[in-house]
Amino acid sequence: MRRKRIGIFGGSFDPVHLGHLWIAETAMERLQLDALHWIPVAQSPLKARNPLASDQQRLEMLALAVSGRDGWVVDDREIRREGVSYTVDTVEQLQAEMPDTDWYLIIGSDSLASMERWHEPEKLLRQVTLAVVQRGGQPEIEFSVLDGLVDAARVEEFRQSVIKMPVIEISSSEIRERVGQGSSIRFRVPRPVETYIEANDLYPPLP
Ligand SMILES: Nc1ncnc2c1ncn2[C@@H]1O[C@H](COP(=O)(O)OP(=O)(O)OP(=O)(O)O)[C@@H](O)[C@H]1O
Numbered sequence: 413m414r415r416k417r418i419g420i421f422g423g424s425f426d427p428v429h430l431g432h433l434w435i436a437e438t439a440m441e442r443l444q445l446d447a448l449h450w451i452p453v454a455q456s457p458l459k460a461r462n463p464l465a466s467d468q469q470r471l472e473m474l475a476l477a478v479s480g481r482d483g484w485v486v487d488d489r490e491i492r493r494e495g496v497s498y499t500v501d502t503v504e505q506l507q508a509e510m511p512d513t514d515w516y517l518i519i520g521s522d523s524l525a526s527m528e529r530w531h532e533p534e535k536l537l538r539q540v541t542l543a544v545v546q547r548g549g550q551p552e553i554e555f556s557v558l559d560g561l562v563d564a565a566r567v568e569e570f571r572q573s574v575i576k577m578p579v580i581e582i583s584s585s586e587i588r589e590r591v592g593q594g595s596s597i598r599f600r601v602p603r604p605v606e607t608y609i610e611a612n613d614l615y616p617p618l619p
């Protein structure tokens with residue numbers, strides 16, 4: 413039986429936006445994935461601030477955003493686990509539940525740059541193939557930050573899995589700011605997520 417190919421896409425998703433969806437769709441195509449797990453963090457290891465929306469609200473917005481897309485799963489394991497969300501722990505659980513699977517970890521180039529500060533990076537990089545997002549106009553991804561963590565053959569595998577994307581200037585922080593100012597977020601998030609944010613009075617102006 414062919415091994416399954418499954419992507420892991422983690423983030424705060426506070427809220428999920430069209431930049432995230434574009435990455436996920438491009439990853440499905442580029443890496444020929446059978447499925448993709450969207451995994452909202454409980455607490456991001458390297459981010460000082462916690463999400464503004466509650467865990468439940470971030471999960472509900474993700475469910476609205478991925479609804480109807482075959483193979484996409486909202487995976488709440490980090491939220492159920494609570495505490496700091498180390499990716500190495502998440503992947504270990506997934507591997508135990510779904511053997512015979514090749515795992516692809518989708519990350520931005522900013523995350524690659526900080527990888528040596530991740531928890532147990534060497535173990536993580538044995539468990540997953542990195543799929544780094546390269547935005548249009550960005551120079552080629554610089555894998556030298558992984559020197560000493562993985563060998564050259566593994567870096568070549570990562571290089572073959574780079575996901576090229578156009579620049580999409582959307583971030584969750586921008587969405588939160590725009591909502592706070594009363595500006596439109598139409599076409600920056602899926603319509604059901606926009607409606608959800610309005611209905612639940614998320615992201616009010618900061619005092
Ligand atoms: N527009 C985008 N283009 C490419 N990558 C993105 C984009 N937005 C987010 N990402 C990447 O998606 C992953 C998860 O993102 P996250 O949920 O932290 O959203 P964010 O928009 O970066 O949030 P914030 O603005 O609150 O920091 C991160 O690796 C981030 O680099």
Ligand SMILES: O=C(O)c1ccc[n+]([C@@H]2O[C@H](COP(=O)([O-])O)[C@@H](O)[C@H]2O)c1
Binds near residue numbers: 421451499530
């Ligand atoms: O495991 C770690 O040490 C680690 C360090 C930094 C980031 N991550 C993961 O990377 C994903 C994106 O994180 P962030 O902080 O850019 O939102 C999210 O799933 C985090 O759990 C994981």
